[in-house]
Amino acid sequence: MTRALLIFPLMLFMSASVYAQTDTLVWHDGIQLQAGDFRNKSPEQHLDISYHFEYQLMPGSFYRWTPVFRSRAVFNRKTSSMGESTTRDALRYAQVVFDLYGLHVLRLESKVYDMGSLGGYLFKAEDEIAYRIREAEKDLEKEIEKLNREIQQAVNMGESTNRVFSEWEEKIKSSLKTTDRIRLLEETGWGMSFFIGMGHSLLSGKTGACFTDPTALSLGLQLDDKKRSRFGVDIRLGANKTLQLLQFKGDWEKGLRTNLANIEFTYGYKVPVKKILFVPYGGLAVNEFSPRKSDNSDKRRIDGYSPVVGLEFNHFVAGINKNPRETVKFFYKCKASYNPSNFVRSIAGPQLNFSLTLGFDTVPKRLKMVREPAAG
Incomplete structure (x- = not known):
């Protein structure tokens, strides 16, 4: 030199x-x-x-x-x-x-x-x-x-x-x-998502002959495990009318304004494709018809319990990753579910539900250092 x-x-x-x-x-x-x-x-x-x-x-x-x-x-x-x-x-x-x-x-x-x-x-x-x-x-x-x-x-x-x-x-x-080499490992916990939007149900069979198709407020909560499982509760609160006179714990006159509360308890399997998430699912649905304006003394209720299958389509549109302890993503969700029969007393029939919602999910995460022993 x-x-x-x-x-x-x-x-x-x-x-x-x-x-x-x-x-x-x-x-x-x-x-x-x-x-x-x-x-x-x-x-x-x-x-x-x-x-x-x-x-x-x-x-x-x-x-x-x-x-x-x-x-x-x-x-x-x-x-x-x-x-x-x-x-x-x-x-x-x-x-x-x-x-x-x-x-x-x-x-x-x-x-x-x-x-x-x-x-x-x-x-x-x-x-x-x-x-x-x-x-x-x-x-x-x-x-x-x-x-x-x-x-x-x-x-x-x-x-x-x-x-x-x-x-x-x-x-x-x-x-x-x-x-030794030190690398960073990111561990994630159970994720939680909340969504809200609008839904609509198509009533068929005897149910469709007795009630109009309801348009509903749709909202729900979902829990995701660390792998592919998703557990969900989906609630639709709809408004419709009777199409004929009904007799269930009292008179339901024709044209009576009614509410349909539909709750689904489901288990799904997540299939991610880039920014899109498909989730086929199945579970139990609860349906209840009731007069829209009623008090505690009004016992008029028509309910049923049935199996449900469905598919949801999630598209992630934005994310926040600044917090080192959690990741937040925003999405819109298109969802369709089917009840082969809603088992609503003697007026049971198939029921098809649709919803379009906006929501966000949050996933807790934790970074940790991991030692990789030296090759020599």
């Missing part, structure tokens, strides 16, 4: 800022810098390598905090330059420093993982992580200073720097093999 390379003003920025630039390289195992990666045409040699970290403290019980830490080493091609030097040693030096940053990131993540659950107030947990970061920065600075010192000594003694680079390359390679 030439003395000119040794005395260039090396700038190694240790920064926690987020790099929004696209003209960067993020360190990973096996990445190799090329001469074309130094896009700054400055006559001075300059390395712009930084690391970016971010973390969350997931709350537990009794003032316990579990850190979720992410970090990366970044090489900025736009601001890095080789200057007037085109020697292989200049490229090897940049590669060694970049790899040291990458190794530093892996070690820092491992140290934060080893901290485990932190006790005390939130600011105390943040101080402990900040301390680990400062200590890791000092370790990295010492290694880079040692590298520069050994290179300078070799040049002063008129020796080739090839031995120094080879030793450091082998040292880093060995350390990477024995350093």
Whole structure:
């Protein structure tokens, strides 16, 4: 290595800022810098390598905090330059420093993982992580200073720097093999969704001969497990009229304004296709006809219990993912269900229900760090 390379003003920025630039390289195992990666045409040699970290403290019980830490080493091609030097040693030096940053990131993540659950107030947990970061920065600075010192000594003694680079390359390679990797695992819990809109029912058979088809307010609540199951309660509160005189616990005159309450208790299987979710389902339906204007003394009720099958179509239109503890999505839902017979006393008949609703679902989530043992 030439003395000119040794005395260039090396700038190694240790920064926690987020790099929004696209003209960067993020360190990973096996990445190799090329001469074309130094896009700054400055006559001075300059390395712009930084690391970016971010973390969350997931709350537990009794003032316990579990850190979720992410970090990366970044090489900025736009601001890095080789200057007037085109020697292989200049490229090897940049590669060694970049790899040291990458190794530093892996070690820092491992140290934060080893901290485990932190006790005390939130600011105390943040101080402990900040301390680990400062200590890791000092370790990295010492290694880079040692590298520069050994290179300078070799040049002063008129020796080739090839031995120094080879030793450091082998040292880093060995350390990477024995350093554990930390990855982030996202765990989700049961999801819950709520929806509201309008519905309509088509009454057939004897039921259709006695009542008009009701238009209804439709609303419901659903619970989703971690896999494919969906449990739902769908309620439709409709308004219609009688088409003839009926005798059930009293007189139902023709043209009487009535209500139809329909409740479905269902189990479905989710079939996701990108932003669309299909859910075929089955379950139990409860139907009740009653006069629209009645008091507690009015006993006129006609009810029935029946099986129900159906299909719902969900399309997700927007989402909110800013909260680290939950994901919220908005959707519209088209739903159709069929009762082979509503078993409403002696006027039973098939019943077909439709609804169009808007809603949102929320899924609790939890990030955690997982250790992957080193391959070496």
